[in-house]
Amino acid sequence: MTTRMRAVCFGLATSWLACANSAQAQNGSIVAWGENSEGQCSVPAPNRGFVAIGGGGYHSLGLKGDGSIVAWGRNNSQQCDVPAPNTGFVAVAGGAIHSLGAKDPCSDVGDINHDGTADLADLALLLSHFGECSSDPGFYAPADLDGRGCVDLPDLASLLALFGTICP
Ligand SMILES: [Ca+2]
């Protein structure tokens, strides 16, 4: 998967508190520096696979190539608690104490591989990860359609119910 970084963002507008973010396009890692009072420059491991980033007041956001968002730093208003299901995101941004994520219009129709249709390829993908949970090393979040942490029967039922759906 290509992991070219698409954006460089900055933290809080007051420059003396700003935490600047940059990135290396090769492996999609994030390099952060500056004010780190809330851990906003301490990118969580594994620091790879990011395709876009966003900066909040004292928190930072990274969008991964699998469509999930990683958020870290100050979390006093739950700005780092990405709502479930943490999948299907295509863009991310940070406000002073809030966060924003834009979803792929196809993310809720069972199109796990983002090719525009919920079909056999998605079923094969789901079945190849069936039984995996978020604590498992090979866990593939996009196959966890309901975002409850495991690729299981509700996800399979959901995909079968949406089978054949073409994305808008
Ligand atoms: Ca598909």
Ligand SMILES: [Ca+2]
């Ligand atoms: Ca699930």
